[in-house]
Amino acid sequence: MIRLLGVFLIFILNNVKGFSPSLNDDVLGLIVFKADLKDPEGKLVSWNEDDDSPCNWFGVKCNPRSNRASDLVLDGLNLSGKLGRGLLQLHFLEKLSLAKNNISGNLTLRLDQLSNLRTLDLSENSLVGEIPYEFFQQCGSLRSISLAKNKFSGEIPQSIGSCSSLVSLNFTYNQFSGMLPSGIWHFSGLRLLDLSNNLLEGEIPEEMEELHNLRWINLGKNRFTGEIPDGIGSCVLLRSIDLSSNSFSGSLPSTMQTLSLCNNLILSRNAFAFEVADWIGELSSLENLDISGNNISGALPASIGNLRSLKVLNISKNALGGSLPDSMRDCINLMSIDISQNSLTGILPAWLFRLSLQKVVFSENKFSGGLDSAILSATENSRQKCLVLDISQNSLTGGIPSALVYFTSLHVMNLSKNSLVGNIPYSVGELKSLNVLDLGENQLNGSIPTEIGGAVSLQELRLDNNLLSGSIPTSIGNYSLLTSLYLSHNNLSGSIPVAVAKLTNLQHVDLSFNKLMGSLPKQLGNLGHLISFNISHNLLQGELPGSNFFNTISTSSVSGNPSLCGALVNRDCHTVLPKPIVLNPESTEAKPGTMPQSSGHERKIFSISAIIAIGAAAMIFVGVIAVTVLNLSVRSSMSPSAAGVTFSGGEYYSRSPSSDANSGKLVMFSGDPDFSTGAHALLNKDCELGRGGFGAVYHTVLKDGHAVAIKKLTVSSLIKSQDEFERELKNLGKVRHPNLVALEGYYWTPSLQLLIFEFVSGGNLYTHLHEGSGESYISWNERFNTILGTARGLTHLHQMNIIHYNIKSSNILIDSSGSPKISDYGLARLLPTLDRYVLSSKIQSALGYMAPEFTCKTVKITEKCDVYGFGVLVLETVTGKKPVEYMEDDVVVLCDIVRGALEEGRVEECVDVRMQGKFPLEELTPMMKLGLICTSQVPSNRPDMAEVVKILELIRSPEGGQDDLVLV
Template identity: 45%
Template sequence: MMMMMGFLQLLFFSCISMSSLRGCMGSDDPLQLNDDVFALIVFKTYIHDPSSYLDSWNEDDNSPCSWKFIQCNPVTGRVSQVSLDGLALSGKIGRGLEKLQSLKVLSLSQNNFTGKISPEIALISNLERLNLSHNGLSGSIPTSFANMSSIKFLDLSENSLSGSIPDNMFENCFSLRFLSLAGNSMEGPIPSTLLRCTTLSNLNLSNNHFSGNPDFSTGLWSFTRLRRLDLSHNALSGTVPGGVSAIHFLKELQLQGNQFQGSLPADIGLCPHLNKLDFSYNLFTGELPESLQRLNSLTFFSVSNNMLSGDFPQWVGNMSSLEYLDFSSNGLTGVLPSSMGDLKSLHYLSLSDNRLTGSIPMSIVYSTKLSVIRLRHNAFNGTIPEGLFDIGLDEVDFSWNELRGSIPPGSSKLFESLKKLDLSRNKLSGDIPAEMGLFSQLTYLNLSWNNLQSRIPPELGFFQNLTVLDLRNSALYGSIPGDICDSGSLGIIQLDGNSLTGPIPEEIGNCSSLYLLSLSQNNLSGSIPESISMLKKLKILKLEFNQLSGEIPKELGRLENLLAVNISHNRLIGRLPVGGIFQNLDQSALQGNLGICSPLLKGPCKMDVPKPLVIDPHAFGNQMGDPESSKSSTNFRHHRFLSVSVIVAISAAVVIAVGVMVISLLNVSAQRRLAFVENALESMCSSSSRSGSPVTGKLVLLDSNTSPDWVSSPESLLNKAAEIGGGVFGTVYKASFGGEGRVVAIKKLDKSNIIQYPEDFDREVRILGKARHPNLIGLIGYHWTPQLQLLVSDYAPNGSLQAKLHERPPSAPPLSWSNRFKIILGAAKGIAHLHHSFRPPIIHYNIKPSNILLDENFNPKISDFGLARLLTKLDKHILSSRFQSALGYVAPELACHSLRVNEKCDIYGFGVLILELVTGRRPVEFGEDNVVILSDHVRVLLEQGNVLDYVDPSMNEYPEEEVLPVLKLALVCTSQIPSSRPSMAEVVQVLQVIKTPVPRRMEMF
């Protein structure tokens, strides 16, 4: 294939210089036909075509006009269009196409092309439409694109392009109507030459790293022909002044996910054709402009996650075309108008996390197309509007309000549609409607923290898809229905803090998907059912503060996945089960029982042994004054003394054995270190690759203008490598390479469970390479062979947060509050970028101080992000290792295969990280007779009002008005229920508000 490609290229570029191709091909056809054939054949030689779509491209043909995906001008017979969209092609966009001088349309989107954009494409003088979107192209935009004066449509979106836009790129853009650079890693300011593109109707620069203050007033607002403007998810800042009304035909304006501040443009409502308006996730303040009520064509309107204030606009009902309305996470006050019912097309309504009061207007039931309604965390009172549950809603979240009255029973429409119902933290009363068991699609039900004073209806067992059932602290009484687990889909059952009586039903063993069972603080009696041992996925079991009796079934010791158990304050007796977590339980999980046999407890050890088995009346140490009893007691003490001696001897032997093992492991480690260098040198020096495939055996640089051969001496790179750390994914080394002695970090990946195909590895690493952010460690390149995989990234000179926080020498100064807050906010921004700038989001899975690196100015740099993408699967071994290596940081659901693990597990780890930074304590601390869980302890101290006493004493000064809300935010992030945790964007917003010196801060909690 390589020889054929070279031959064709040589043939092509020698023949085209002749006045005729007749001498080359022996054909009487005119020059232009053969010119196009050879151009396309040469272009094809750079391509890997796994499905043979291009088999019809035959170099023996005199004309390409009959080939698939090719169109020709019927008059001239020259190729005018090449459309290869979505054919799974790979390789590079090589030479040849520049010879198609009649080409007007070149579309190669939705493929797997890699490498840089060929600057020769700009030589196609008549090109009007160029679409290279949704590929893996890298590098910067060629400066030669400034010469494309005839281009009308340019789409380079969803690639891995980087760098800034060339300053001269828009010097000749007088014909440009459509421009999209979305979904890349481009940075820097938007060049001022863009203003020359006066014919632009669609401009999309979203999901990049563009920064600075765009020129709106005399710049972007001067594009009078603009229909769609999307600058979302960048790092743009400054204000957005008025003047937008000059763009009379504007239909979509998206500025979300930036750092814009100030008021919204007052004349925004003077754009009569607007149908989509998104200002969310910025720093806008002030009230909503009155002119907005004129937007009768608006269908999508979001200003969520800003700092807007003032009363809820009473004119919202005038926006009759609205389908999507999101005002959540602001500081809006007042009541909802009755005109809300005039929004007949509305299907999504979110007003959560504001300060709204009054009742939910009854007219809302007239918005019959509503599918999602979220009013969480306001101060709404009154009752749930009668008739609202007759609409085919998909999601209802009225939690954290002051609603009263009963729960409406619902209608047949609701039974078929409702997936999530959250009415927690209200003042609701009355029975739980038995009709709820008919909600066939319901996956999440939370009625906790109400005053229902109801029984649990047995109909709840009818749920076929329910995964979360939370009825905590709702004044429930009666027994737990035996058929509560009939569906088998439940992953979480929380019934804590009620007045439930009777036994735990044996049928609980039918909950085959259960990973959290919490029945604490009730009046449950009887024994712990043996059937719990059938719950193989169970992670957390909480039964404390009940009246359970008897012995703990020994079969529970077989639950290998069990991570936390609390059976304290019951009437349990006997030995603990052998195996599992039971031998490692601390005193707080066992205390308050009648006679559990454990060295941690001081009370008596009672065994539930049948009387016929007691043959010797003195076998249990009768102390009634009988001389024989006294003798028996003496013998017992003697045996106990001998047992202790034996234990001491065994312990000494174990210590010696461990010492020998440590020395052996150190020797093995040194040998493996040498083996690593030798293997790496051997594999990096043997380079072989084929056209269209990722380079193997060499160092591939993701974001550089240099070739993969730039590292001329792998020996110097690896011989100087020094091991500086390690983790679940592999070992990290520090090395310097390049002419300027650049210092980098090299991670040698553990080969087990890592992707073993170079194409897949290359694709996933390039996706991670697109994650460019000031608070993320930049990925420089990679090395792949079947025997060795390396990742090369930037090096952070100031070490890890782990070292600064917990391994600080006495002579080093402690971290100041300003630096701690900088680390918290910067880390939040980095994680938010991973969560919100990629679809699907990049989940870290391992947020902890050792993965937060620091630069010279203590700016945080998150490392090891997205490495789970390099795994063939996130299997049980990896999860188990992660629990062991990140004790205290891991969210409960991360080890549960039955639930969809999402970015909420990162939120949990980040909340623990905040607590650790503020208190200086580790997430889990082991004392002599207890274990302190940091999040639980801080939560108790906060409720007691003395949480500031737990702040790191090494900080001499700190502002209480910042520390206290930061601690509260951390506790919200570490909620046991994933849906109760905020998004990372919301966390960033709250932190920015905490730090912003405004006269009157919003009450965030």
């Protein structure tokens, strides 16, 4: 009502001459503006249409002379809705700032209707679409505009050239594309230009020289090409230049040496190809120089030592050679140096640790010699400040200096992939802040010192591929934060200490290719976060610990241990048998340790191996006969003559009156009861569709042409009684939903149970994601609809109190119209109890989808386990990657990869490469967030599936609120 009244009054103000000027159109305009918004925090409650003036309203500031609204600032109030036409009545408005809200919709305002506007800030909202050409017409008074962090797309209109008074232009983090309007390069008063994180292309023109007031330019993360023009040298007031992550090429113009005020020069991840010129030393104000990820060659010039203000130097991932110039000792403010992945040579310079460096990354170069000289040259100040020391993958020799103990603040020490020799200094244990210790792939010998357990903050320990001997020290149990332990390819002996089981955060363990012996501590089964555990090629014996993880571990992770036993290595765990004692039946006693004499007949004594072989052969013979008889019985019971079918009471039953165990009962919930064709198909391997934890699935066509899928259960020993079995299936037969595979009937005998489902012709999601060709990839829209349909199907199951327990991509079938259908739901209800072992081994057969509560006996399993599997499914569908992938020497967990990419702002890198550039970013990010929220380690932190459906619908048709998805 308020909105209608306001619109009506505005119409009168604009169209009826002589209307009383005492009615303030600022009040009416703001009331109409408010009517288009939602104000969840009630910040606009003071706005009252009965007031004569808005000057005392929250967020409104008036010009004291005209008493008209001059500033409207409503930042960070969680406002949602759209920008209404009420703002157009604020004719004296000079500043409009609505940043950090959830305002959505298209940009419909026109700046010519706000002729006094000088500052416009609509950043960090959810505005979408293209900016209309008319928006920037007659914007001569505008000095600052920010549309950053929205969802604008299309080209920046050429009409922006009318904004000749612009001082600040910020369009970062949108999806603008195409060429830049030429007028931007003629804004002589422009000080800030930020167009980063878009899809813009083209070259920087020579007209850039007209931007002689420019202080800040950021074109990073776009698709710009060409060379940097000489005109950049005319922008002598530049403080910051960021052209990173584009396709710029060529060399740097020498005119850049005039930019003596420049603090930041960031040119990383381009295609620049040049040698660093001597004039680099003229940029005396530089604090951050990043030219990494290019094709820069040659040696660093000595003039780089003139950069006394330099704090961060990153020249990594280039083709630089030669040695570091000694003049760098004069870079007294340097805090971080990254020269990794080049071809730099020489020894580590003595001045390196005389600077107050916090980060030293020299990895993947050709440095040689020892560490002693550089480490011993370190000052007390530098030793206390150094946080990261990475000199891996060089040609360093000699031992590890014990003086490293004085680097008490180290978080990361990586000396791997060198030729270091000698023992691991016991003093390493005194580095209490150390998170990562990587000494792998060297030639270190001796034992692992017990004192190493003093480094109590360790999260990752890598000592693999050395010559270490002795046992694993029990002090390793002090690493309560340890997630990764790599000791493979050494000469370690002794047993695996029980202390390892105390490391409750362990995720990756590799002890392979050693000489470890004894049995595995059973307590290892309590490690609930394990992802990989490799003990292959040792001398271990006995049985693996009992847990969900060790029941599903890969065979390659335990191979090469001749005395390990259990189902995983296909070796029975027999108890130790005593040596056989054969008595002479003619004698009443025998001396211990002597062979009884035969009397009259020569007796043959079989060895244990011979007895076992004979017994095994007998068992195989009996098994063959049993299987043959069972097959004949099944064929007989399935034949049309053995089980005729009649209709009774809305269901179809076999009419066999016999109570013989071989006679079966067929129940069809609808359709043709003739099942003879289906029974024949079960004996035809060519009709098999696949196998799962419950049994094999076959495709067959009934006589009326109706296609069905038949699941032949292989868990007969776990099935409930016939009455309970039938009761559960009749309940499942009533479950109907467009996104669920319908159960059409079942067949029962005491030895054979069949479930009859509708046939879904499009295959499963796993095949489409991981086995399809590059030309037939699934589009974003198809993936989104698959995720949404799956969520709706799961929601229906949970509303009927049915937990699936086994959500994974191979259980999501795709019908002929492309819609998803969930299969295998409700099958766990056929089992007598929801035993965790049965669930994990029979149902949760796909590694990566299993919710963590399956590993904890004290946590109740609820429908939230389905939410976890669904979250993994979301990430798998969007990225096209499997939940867990085994690399050559690592295990990649999809949830961890996506979470890290999201936190670092690299979410686009996770998308299936077959969809690059063919997905809406405004849907991608919240979809990734949703997947991670659903895979929260704590079940109560996961949303219900009904909430998930609402979130997905909001993502597809946003009305604000996507940014409320937070990681838990």
